[in-house]
Structure formats: structure tokens, C-alpha cells
Amino acid sequence: MIRLKHLLTETTIDTAVQWAKTFQADLGLTPEAASAMAANIQHESGFIADRVQGTGVQRGTLKDAGKLGYSWAQWTHDTRKTKFKDFVKFNFKTDITKTPALSKHAYAFLKYDVQTYKELKFDFNLFKKSKDIDAATEDFVTKYEGAGTPRLEKRQATAREILNKIKPKSKQTNNINKSVTHIVKSGDTLSALAAKYKITVQQLKQINGLTSDNIKIGQKLYVQLTKPVPTPPKQTVPTPPKQTIKDNPWDDMF
Numbered sequence: 001m002i003r004l005k006h007l008l009t010e011t012t013i014d015t016a017v018q019w020a021k022t023f024q025a026d027l028g029l030t031p032e033a034a035s036a037m038a039a040n041i042q043h044e045s046g047f048i049a050d051r052v053q054g055t056g057v058q059r060g061t062l063k064d065a066g067k068l069g070y071s072w073a074q075w076t077h078d079t080r081k082t083k084f085k086d087f088v089k090f091n092f093k094t095d096i097t098k099t100p101a102l103s104k105h106a107y108a109f110l111k112y113d114v115q116t117y118k119e120l121k122f123d124f125n126l127f128k129k130s131k132d133i134d135a136a137t138e139d140f141v142t143k144y145e146g147a148g149t150p151r152l153e154k155r156q157a158t159a160r161e162i163l164n165k166i167k168p169k170s171k172q173t174n175n176i177n178k179s180v181t182h183i184v185k186s187g188d189t190l191s192a193l194a195a196k197y198k199i200t201v202q203q204l205k206q207i208n209g210l211t212s213d214n215i216k217i218g219q220k221l222y223v224q225l226t227k228p229v230p231t232p233p234k235q236t237v238p239t240p241p242k243q244t245i246k247d248n249p250w251d252d253m254f
Contacts (some may be wrong), residue, residue: 013158016042017165024166026111029128031167032159032211036136037114039159040145044074050100063097072106073145084109120146132212133159164209176207180224184215197223 020038023029029037045051052058053069053076062070062085069076075084088096088105096105115124122143130136137159141150182193190213194201204210207222215221 013042013161013165015047016158017162019047020162020166022107027114027128030130031163032133033128033130033136035133035159035163035166036130036140038162039137039155040140040147041072041110042158043151043155044069044145044147045072047072047103049103049106059100061097061100071101072110074147076146080113083113087112114144117144120144132214133163134212134214160209163211176222177224178222180222182221182223184217184219184221186217188215188217189213190215193221193223199223199225 016038019041020031020034023037024031024034027034041047046057048057048059049071050059050061051071051074052060052065053074062081065081067076070081071084075081084101085096087109088094088101091108092105094102094105114122117124120143122139127136127139127144130139134156137156138152141147141152141155180197182188182197190201190204190210194204197204201213203225204221204223205213207225
């Protein structure tokens with residue numbers, strides 16, 4: 001097993017952004033769901049396909065990982081790692097117990113597994129439609145990855161950073177009157193604030209970069225526009241291409 005210095009090998013946020021775009025196109029995810037998936041994988045492995053769980057960045061084969069997590073989602077359970085091994089051997093004729101996994105192996109297996117995994121009650125069809133970035137991030141880490149120490153707030157912050165790069169910002173953000181703000185207090189709701197400041201809930205969410213109706217006490221919100229602008233058209237998600245991974249005869253084993 002090879003151990004490398006963290007700062008020299010860790011991928012950047014730009015890598016996660018590119019993968020988020022790929023997830024969105026291939027799997028038909030909303031920008032929020034794609035960003036959530038990319039952020040979680042970024043925190044798990046930095047998109048290093050042969051990464052072995054541990055301090056810093058350790059790389060090797062599935063055999064090197066032993067009982068530890070391996071690859072993109074740091075798949076840990078023996079049944080899941082066996083499924084990964086058999087999937088790669090069947091589709092790529094490669095034994096990842098002897099040869100380190102590659103990105104093409106990790107991505108192909110992720111696409112297959114994320115749509116079929118049910119053990120932690122992960123519902124892919126529900127997840128792919130998510131419009132709430134924080135909820136989608138939590139859903140993926142708790143119900144798909146099953147991470148032991150998820151550090152959820154950091155993952156959610158990364159997801160929002162990715163989302164800001166893949167989802168065009170509304171022109172509303174260029175028309176914010178930053179001299180008028182509101183500090184959220186107990187009992188405040190977006191609908192009540194919208195009525196108070198004579199603005200729509202949708203505009204309020206757009207100018208503050210909110211993806212849900214949830215607000216927190218002490219949160220600073222912009223509540224006024226310098227001039228009204230039209231609401232941008234609804235963003236469309238590309239239709240994913242047909243799945244090219246072969247049907248796996250061993251699939252009923254898992």
C-alpha cells in the first residue's frame with residue numbers, strides 16, 4: 001500500500017464540480033442532488049478511486065484495505081466490497097484485489113449501486129428530485145454512504161459551494177438592496193418576512209441563495225430589491241443517456 005501526503009494528492013473543489021455535472025447529466029439528478037452526491041464523495045475520498053480509509057491519503061488495492069473503507073464512497077461492509085469486486089471483474093475483466101481500482105471502475109459501480117442499494121432505506125428516485133441541498137446531502141451520507149463520522153455541516157457547506165458553481169445564479173442577486181437586512185428571530189418564517197417587506201417568497205429565497213424554506217435564528221437575510229426583475233425560467237435537467245453497463249448475472253446474490 002502507498003501512503004501519500006494529503007495536500008499533494010487531494011483533489012480540488014473543481015474536480016467535484018466536474019463530477020457533479022456528470023452526475024446531473026448521466027443520472028438525471030437535480031443540481032442540488034448532484035452537488036450533494038459530489039460533496040459527500042469529495043469528503044469521503046477526494047474522488048481517488050484506489051483510496052484506502054485512514055489518516056492522510058492512503059492508496060492501494062481492495063485487499064490492502066482489509067476491513068477499512070475503499071474507493072470513492074469508502075465502501076466498507078464486506079458484502080458491498082465483494083459486490084464492487086465482482087462488478088469490476090465482470091464488466092472490466094479486472095481484479096481490484098490485485099490491481100488498484102480506477103475512476104472508471106468507481107464511477108460505473110457507483111452508478112449501478114446508487115440506483116439499487118436499499119439496505120439503509122436510500123430511495124434514489126426520491127433523492128434524484130431533491131431541491132433542498134442540505135437535506136439531499138444528509139440523505140446521501142446517512143442512507144447511502146452510512147458514514148460513521150459524517151461532519152454533516154462541512155459536507156453541506158461543500159455541497160452549497162458546488163451548487164453555486166453548477167447552477168446559474170438568478171439575476172435577482174444583482175439587484176439586492178444590501179442596506180436593508182433582517183436578522184432572523186424566533187417565530188420568523190419566509191412567508192411572514194415576504195409579507196412584511198412586500199416581496200415574494202421566491203424572490204426572498206433567490207436573493208439569499210436559499211434552496212428550502214428553512215431559516216435559522218440569527219441568520220442575516222437581504223429583504224429588498226433595488227428594482228424588480230422577471231423570475232428566471234425553470235432550469236431543465238439533461239436527459240441521461242441509456243445505461244451501458246451490462247446486466248450482471250450475479251446481481252441476485254446481493
